[in-house]
Amino acid sequence: MLDLYHHRxxxxxxxxSTPSYKNVLPDxxxxxxxxxxxxxxxxxxxxxxxxxxxxxxxxxxPGQLQPPAPRELALGYxxxxxxxxxxxxxxxxxxxxxxxxxxxxxxxQHPIYLVEDSGTIQHLSLPESTLQQAxxxxxxxxxxxxxxxxxxxxxxxxxxxxxxxxxxxxxxxSRERSWGEPRESGTETLPPPISVIPPQAQTVREVFARQLMxxxxxxxxxxxxxxxxxxxxxxxLAAYAACLSPQxxxxxxxxxxxxxxxRNLGPTLSKTLAQLYCTPGPLx
Amino acid sequence: MDCSCAIESQAVPCSISWxxxxxxxxxxxxxxxxxxxxxxLLRLEDFVSMEVQGTxxxxxxxxxxxxxxxxxxxxxxxxxxxxxxxxxYFRLEFLSHKLxxxxxxxxxxxxxxxxxxxxxxxxxxxxxxxxxxxSRVEVEEALVDLQLHAGVQVRVLESWKELGDxxxxxxxxxxxxxxxxxxxxKGFSFYLESEWCRGAKxxxxxxxxxxxxxxxxxxxxxxxxxxxxxxxxxxxxPLLLAQAYRxxxxxxxxxxxxxxxxxxxxxxxxxxxxxxxSELSRRIYLQMTSPNPDLSLDANG
DNA sequence: GAATGTGTGTCTATAAT
DNA sequence: GTTTAT
DNA sequence: ATAATAGACACACATT
Numbered sequence: 001m002l003d004l005y006h007h008r009x010x011x012x013x014x015x016x017s018t019p020s021y022k023n024v025l026p027d028x029x030x031x032x033x034x035x036x037x038x039x040x041x042x043x044x045x046x047x048x049x050x051x052x053x054x055x056x057x058x059x060x061x062p063g064q065l066q067p068p069a070p071r072e073l074a075l076g077y078x079x080x081x082x083x084x085x086x087x088x089x090x091x092x093x094x095x096x097x098x099x100x101x102x103x104x105x106x107x108x109q110h111p112i113y114l115v116e117d118s119g120t121i122q123h124l125s126l127p128e129s130t131l132q133q134a135x136x137x138x139x140x141x142x143x144x145x146x147x148x149x150x151x152x153x154x155x156x157x158x159x160x161x162x163x164x165x166x167x168x169x170x171x172x173x174s175r176e177r178s179w180g181e182p183r184e185s186g187t188e189t190l191p192p193p194i195s196v197i198p199p200q201a202q203t204v205r206e207v208f209a210r211q212l213m214x215x216x217x218x219x220x221x222x223x224x225x226x227x228x229x230x231x232x233x234x235x236x237l238a239a240y241a242a243c244l245s246p247q248x249x250x251x252x253x254x255x256x257x258x259x260x261x262x263r264n265l266g267p268t269l270s271k272t273l274a275q276l277y278c279t280p281g282p283l284x
Numbered sequence: 285m286d287c288s289c290a291i292e293s294q295a296v297p298c299s300i301s302w303x304x305x306x307x308x309x310x311x312x313x314x315x316x317x318x319x320x321x322x323x324x325l326l327r328l329e330d331f332v333s334m335e336v337q338g339t340x341x342x343x344x345x346x347x348x349x350x351x352x353x354x355x356x357x358x359x360x361x362x363x364x365x366x367x368x369x370x371x372x373y374f375r376l377e378f379l380s381h382k383l384x385x386x387x388x389x390x391x392x393x394x395x396x397x398x399x400x401x402x403x404x405x406x407x408x409x410x411x412x413x414x415x416x417x418x419s420r421v422e423v424e425e426a427l428v429d430l431q432l433h434a435g436v437q438v439r440v441l442e443s444w445k446e447l448g449d450x451x452x453x454x455x456x457x458x459x460x461x462x463x464x465x466x467x468x469x470k471g472f473s474f475y476l477e478s479e480w481c482r483g484a485k486x487x488x489x490x491x492x493x494x495x496x497x498x499x500x501x502x503x504x505x506x507x508x509x510x511x512x513x514x515x516x517x518x519x520x521x522p523l524l525l526a527q528a529y530r531x532x533x534x535x536x537x538x539x540x541x542x543x544x545x546x547x548x549x550x551x552x553x554x555x556x557x558x559x560x561x562s563e564l565s566r567r568i569y570l571q572m573t574s575p576n577p578d579l580s581l582d583a584n585g
Numbered sequence: 586g587a588a589t590g591t592g593t594g595t596c597t598a599t600a601a602t
Numbered sequence: 603g604t605t606t607a608t
Numbered sequence: 609a610t611a612a613t614a615g616a617c618a619c620a621c622a623t624t
Binding site: 094097098101105110129132133136137139140141143145146147148157158161162165166169201202203204205206207208209210211213214215216217218220221223224227231232233234235237272275276277278279280281282283284 | 321362364421424425428429431432435437439440449450453454456457458460461464465470471472473474475476477478482483484485486489490491492493494496497499500503504505520521522523524526567570571572573574575576577578579580581582583
């Protein structure tokens with residue numbers, strides 16, 4: 001599955017090698033802006049792009065396997081179009097939070113949530129108040145710009161107007177300007193070039209946390225609490241090895257303070273984890 | 285619930301803002317902190333007026349200047365605007381064109397839904413196309429302009445009940461925001477990562493731990509089901525693997541201890557060797573033995 | 586967290602004078 | 603050391 | 609000889 005997130009993880013986000021997808025709006029020609037449809041977001045996800053001038057686009061070093069420099073510049077405006085029905089399903093199966101997270105994580109400065117079918121809020125598998133709250137949360141908690149739209153036609157109109165304004169804001173006149181420098185008539189700044197964001201490397205701590213959470217009952221807070229004391233598998237194993245009796249192993253983590261203010265992990269999970277890390281032979 | 289509501293004179297008229305009692309302990313201490321959100325109700329007549337001013341380039345107040353003024357007073361807080369009754373305005377204005385009794389109807393809607401509404405004649409340049417359509421486009425223009433230049437969101441409502449609901453929802457969101465933000469900052473990001481399976485159930489005696497152990501191996505990047513199975517098959521418990529590492533003599537030996545474990549592959553011919561490989565072997569070794577929690581497993585060196 | 590409901594387990598106080 | 607009642 | 613129990617209360621997990 002290729003989507004924004006995976007593109008980012010593979011380090012190819014916004015690189016010219018990213019396959020081109022059908023533009024929802026026609027290209028404005030050289031120097032104009034377009035909304036590129038990113039693949040795989042079932043609900044439409046658009047990224048404002050502009051072709052980079054040749055001069056600002058050095059050729060990649062020959063014979064390198066590294067991703068070439070971007071030939072396009074992401075303007076930092078990204079629109080996630082979401083119909084009410086889709087939003088509804090996304091909330092139910094948990095995809096909603098994930099999508100918001102990725103949108104915030106993809107690094108663009110102006111994420112926009114385009115909520116379509118604002119009038120068709122009823123007769124869905126979720127109460128109206130619930131959906132309203134979800135949209136408000138998207139705006140207030142996640143800090144996204146939320147645009148409500150009655151239907152596809154309004155959405156298209158919105159994107160059209162948006163494109164026109166972007167053209168006026170980041171037009172050819174500001175092409176030679178250096179990135180980040182304020183424009184003449186306003187506080188607008190050109191977004192910094194977003195080229196290649198390297199995939200985030202896994203650390204021992206992170207993997208250890210994920211491993212702890214493989215046992216039912218161990219959640220983020222619990223894992224974090226354990227990590228607080230034994231931040232690495234080696235240190236935990238060493239602590240178990242230092243125990244004199246099997247009982248001590250079982251109770252080693254029992255009094256680990258978790259979450260809010262210092263709630264015990266408890267003997268149950270402590271015993272399970274001790275079994276996991278202290279069983280000499282094959283596990284049951 | 286330990287919250288209260290008060291109607292007081294605000295720096296910005298018709299605005300809602302939120303304060304939270306922070307500070308650890310002091311009772312008397314009115315160390316209230318303003319939440320970084322402001323909700324401002326914009327009277328329909330004012331909104332229309334500003335939108336008109338923006339269309340014609342008068343020097344009077346525009347939506348943008350209004351927003352700038354408000355944001356100046358609220359010192360960098362996130363501003364959200366609310367307008368009530370715009371759709372009804374469109375409808376009546378359209379109707380008034382057909383019936384040629386425009387001013388009267390306008391005055392009806394404005395005084396009926398707003399306090400002290402006054403008619404506002406509009407001058408338009410050029411076309412005679414449906415005026416309500418043009419107005420909608422112009423409003424859209426103004427909203428986008430506001431979005432791009434001020435980052436201000438405008439919520440258009442049609443009834444005062446909706447405004448009440450919005451205030452309620454907004455209040456709830458603002459109240460919960462700090463709590464949720466803290467969880468995002470501290471908690472692990474992979475909680476919501478794409479495909480996250482929650483913990484495997486394990487009964488009191490320890491059945492299911494084998495599955496846990498296998499899934500622990502799968503927590504590494506780029507590890508397939510078959511690879512994890514192969515490793516777990518060779519070392520059926522974490523302790524056995526750790527002991528094997530302890531027995532190894534050289535760093536190289538320990539690092540490559542798992543490299544040659546055979547792994548079942550797809551039916552077809554595969555160019556790559558059907559082994560765990562030295563890279564994954566090394567990552568697992570580092571994970572199990574390194575004393576440094578911040579060590580990067582993907583770094584080459 | 587969307588909202589609400591279900592089950593595990595910890596936690597806190599427990600009598601009578 | 604294993605069983606009992608509060 | 610030793611200690612328990614109910615209930616509130618959270619939290620992890622499962623549903624309309």
